[in-house]
Amino acid sequence: MKLARNLIATAVLVTAGVSAFAQAGETVKIGWIDPLSGLMGPVGSNQIKSFQFFAEKFNATNPAKVKFEMVPFDNKLSPAESLNALKAAMDQGVRYIVQGNGSSVAGALIEAVNKHNERNPGKEILFLNYAAVDPDFTNSKCSYWHFRFDADTSMKMEALTTFMADQKDVKKVYLLNQNYSHGHQVAKYAKENLARKRPDVQIVGEDLHPLAQVRDFAPYIAKIKASGADTVITGNWGSDLALLVKAANEGGYTGKFYTYYTSVTGTPTALGKGGEGRVFQIGYGHYNMGGQNDKWAAEFNTKFKDDFYTNAVVHVFNALGQSMAKAKSTDPVKVAAALEGMKFNSFNGEVEMRKTDHQLQQPLFLAVWQKADKKYPYSPENTGMTLAPVKTFEAYVASTPTSCQMKRPG
Missing domain, CATH: 3.40.50.2300 (Response regulator)
Structure with a gap:
């Protein structure tokens, strides 16, 4: 009986451990949808490098122990091209997208993600907005599936x-x-x-x-x-x-x-x-934020001969890692629930993802x-x-x- 009890206790501990780290080592694909061509192409080029740079950094440190993989799409700053990119991303198994250049693009993506998620339960997409700052996105057009990491206009x-x-x-x-x-x-x-x-x-x-x-x-x-x-x-x-x-x-x-x-x-x-x-x-x-941010900026400059300025990228990876660890899952529905109201320390101090509208307070x-x-x-x-x-x-x-x-x- 004693042996049986020990075996049961061990099994429970193992099961709990597997549950707590069910996503450890899992690859999380993030679709990046922004311009790589046209007059705004240089901005997009800088930003995809920023995401790739920090994906590598946070792959080594995020508490969920997942591996982030960026999947870039050139949307040519066009809402129509962005919707095509969203479909292509979903076809590749992407369930997280990031975008920031152009609120006209962000608006089209929010609407498309809302429709997709309503029609495809179990295959939801989460939109992490790092730079599109139209206040309507966290007011009249707010969406459970949209989180903004920049400060709005x-x-x-x-x-x-x-x-x-x-x-x-x-x-x-x-x-x-x-x-x-x-x-x-x-x-x-x-x-x-x-x-x-x-x-x-x-x-x-x-x-x-x-x-x-x-x-x-x-x-x-x-x-x-x-x-x-x-x-x-x-x-x-x-x-x-x-x-x-x-x-x-x-x-x-x-x-x-x-x-x-x-x-x-x-x-x-x-x-x-x-x-x-x-x-x-x-x-x-x-x-000149100081501390770790300055070290990252220097390393980024050495590696790419370019400047790191889209600091919200750090917010995104911080939030994803911590919310996935809290949710014990990479399922966008569970991660969204964990991210609502979350407070975490980032490069500019303690920030909070306001639950009422998914607007980061910082x-x-x-x-x-x-x-x-x-x-x-x-x-x-x-x-x-x-x-x-x-x-x-x-x-x-x-x-x-x-x-x-x-x-x-x-």
Whole structure:
């Protein structure tokens, strides 16, 4: 009897061990759907390298003991191409997708994932959004199957205008943005927040231009100068920001730029030393975060001769590893349940995936373009310049309310 009891106890322990680490060693495919061609191709190229680099890092350290494998698809910045990529990914057994460049693309993917999951129980897909920042995705269009690891447009504008409220030299603002949902939202929240915090500030001009199509921004700079604007607010990214600041330098515009994406490929080179002290970026990170992040950035630069700036990649792998360990599964349904409300430490401190809308709550940082120095030494694109932190906004300061009415499985 004693022998039998010992055998039963051993069997229970073994079963518990297998259950706890059922996914150990399992390969988790992650479909990356973003541009590798066209004007935004260089941005996508940098970001897939970032995902591959950190997949390797987290394969060695994630608590779920799984192996992450990136499966890249070039969507050409097109919603239609993205839907084709999603189908191809599912055909390859992918059950996790990541995307970030273009809220128009993200919107199409959210809708497609929702429909697929409703029609195919047991084969659900989870969408991990690392850079598409339209606030609607965690408000009116919120989805159980979508989690955002970037701060949305409203959060960034809340922090940015909190800083601008104290800048007495900001008197006349020009809004220049890309003509799609993100650009519209930047303009909308800029006007609303400035009206509330600085009603004396004048909006002296507003333009929306085609996404990733404009090659010469000189006419826009001429309009900005003619308006008398001392400040430009823009959510432009990639070539649309790089070419804008290049035109500003060449056109002799000396006002300030408040941006979201100064760190992104091509913009540091376009700025050079011309925007010193006049170009600001609001975001959840910057080049000089310190600690492990700086070590990773140096290693990334050595390996790829490129700069690491999409820090949300670290959030994604942190969250996946910890939620899979908590769920004791790689099933997207169980992982989503584990990820809701999860708090974890990442490169910018403790963050929380808000359960009500799946919007990551995290600190934001305002940084300014200046010469690299001993305190802030990282120099992107070998410019001799850097983004140095000016102000930190704790998560509760930048947080914005949500109208999300989450529909959950079952």
